[in-house]
Amino acid sequence: MTSETRSPLLKGQHLLAIDGISSLEALRLLDLAESYVGVSRQADKRQPVLQGRTQVNLFFEASTRTQSSFEIAGKRLGADVMNMAVANSAVSKGETLLDTAMTINAMQPDFLVVRHASSGAVELLAQKVSCAVINAGDGQHEHPTQALLDALTIRRHTQGFEGLVVAICGDVMHSRVARSNIHLLGKLGVHVRVVAPSTLLPSGIANFGVEVHRRMETGLKGADVVMMLRLQLERMTGAFVPSIREYYRFYGLNAEKLAYAKRGALVMHPGPMNRGIEIDSDVADGAQSVIREQVEMGVAVRMAVLDALSRNLPAGGSP
């Protein structure tokens, strides 16, 4: 990389929430990520921009795909990556989140990639450490890199964001992916709809700048992108929706419902999918699906985020 491309890209020290970055910052991240798509497709994928840096992945909530995506991203950029298996560590022996954070901080990492089941937990941790913190998902709050990789995937198939219609369908209430996407796509000029039964819509959702639909037929009508959300099993057996089959009947994405959307509309899912529940296999694996591309873009976006945040790190390492 030349020195010009190492100019500052993000204002903040951390990436905690889409809500905290501007559309300009987001677009710059997408551009940088685009350049890493090509890098990742080369035989030699190494880009030594993080040479000597240490990245710790701290996942308080298990996640195979996000954690591996961050790990590969860090390694392609030359960082030393360590995965902390928090479930087996001192945390389960009663150590608090902040004690864990401060212990790791004392080991002088440059990046902490954190996932936690409680909303705001990553922000709390970021207040107590000196390195750059990346939110890899906090409770039902935000999952900023997921939104960025979704936006990058969309942009590769469309002529810009302005005026696009994106329908986000399913368990919006419990979804950090939905919140981050609503914020990011909204900033980029996308017309965002949410489609779900009211029991899966958060209170006050209409004030998030989205159009609210309760039926797939109207919600998907003319949509350029259909973004499905994962519905956790324990929520569809009477707690929030009556049964799996009822949910599938009204909200499961199959070819018939997809036909409400614009011809050739993109089908997305953050994974892992519940096939046959929120999405049919023939749609998930069909011609309109970009679900596997989302995974590829995930690595590129995370490389871009690590690169961008590294430009704000003190040259002599974190204090």
Place this chain on the structure above:
Amino acid sequence: MKSAAKHPQNRRAYVNASLVAPAQALKGPGGILIEDGWILDVGPRVTRDSVGSGAAVTDCAGLTLIPGLIDMRVFTGEPGNEYRETLASASEAAAAGGVTTMIVMPNTQPVIDDAALVDFILRRARDTASVRVAPMAAITKGLAGELMTEIGLLGEAGAVAVTDGTRAVANANVFRRALTYARDCGMLVVQHVEEPTLSSGVMNGGETASRLGLSGNPAMSEVIMLERDLRLVEMTGARYHAAQISSRHSVDVIRAAKARGLPVTCGVSAHHLVLNEHDIGAYRTFFKLSPPLRTEEDRRALADAVAEGVIDVIVSGHDPQSADTKRLPFAEAAYGAVGLETMLSAALSLHHNQSGPLARLVESMSSKPAEILGLETGRLAPGAPADFALVDLNLSWTVEEDRLRSRAKNSPFEHRTLEGRAVETVVAGERVYAYAGR
């Protein structure tokens, strides 16, 4: 109760003050003459000249003299969690806030659900606390919401009311019987108004909670419990007090119940009069309260209801928590904030912004709680205990952790500058607090 006449003292007078004691229709210049812990005389006629040389005289120019405050909702950690707060440390905080009587809640370890434990609290307070302490005892054994406590014996031992503190008695039949039995004992029943099955959230339900990704408690969980309770009060005729309301809808419900002549009163915390859900900001756990802080519209309605008298009393809701229960992700952190030292100052902000008359604010923290609980304090009258506070209404001070006297430091007003505070607090004629300057 603190023994009133333990140390006979010389006669003392505080003169040249501005008196505010609405229950005695005192408002204006005057003084107070005390002896042996009791008030001998009070009013405009008590002056430097009138008391002569028989009394030590304190000139209170520029200060307001009010009855000592009675805080109807104080949690301490004694017994069981003394590292958070003891009766002694809470009483220090109370004295600094102009509070001369703390009504302590039964949510301790063990729970105050037995006459011997009421006696324990009273004796510990007598031996260690610098202000008066009166306990509320549990309504149900172990606060479990199932079996009623010995309400009669608890009352005889000195409990001033029964409550399950931070828990609502959710079972309607249990609560109905407790109300019926308490009525026979002449005991006030104090309820935490929150329908538990609608209250699994950690902050006010609504858009702000949705944005933060936090689960919310709808205001209706409070209103539903309140409306249910009022029907049970109507059935049983028991005296009922809603410990803290937080929603504007509850104000309407209380107003209507009073118009119907039900024996109902309610309180609000000083925090809910000056803060709203937006103060939570980036998951600040010192603002995690139960009931939760609600919207600005609710806050304004609560302040108006205090001014109007629909809300009878202002409480601190003092609930000491330590770093291990507060320095956690928001959903996992404990509820509660300390408030004894800031209740008066926070309430005075309503006076300063012209949304609450000073006399009503003072009444809501002194004579009104005394009336509800049947206490002899809370008034400035000859023959009453000499409990009062001198207040500098305009003194600006900043809440800083290291200056708070409470053992716990979880104040939502941390680093905030408040206007007005107690500069001297007197309990049974003894000075228990003097402001040492900024």
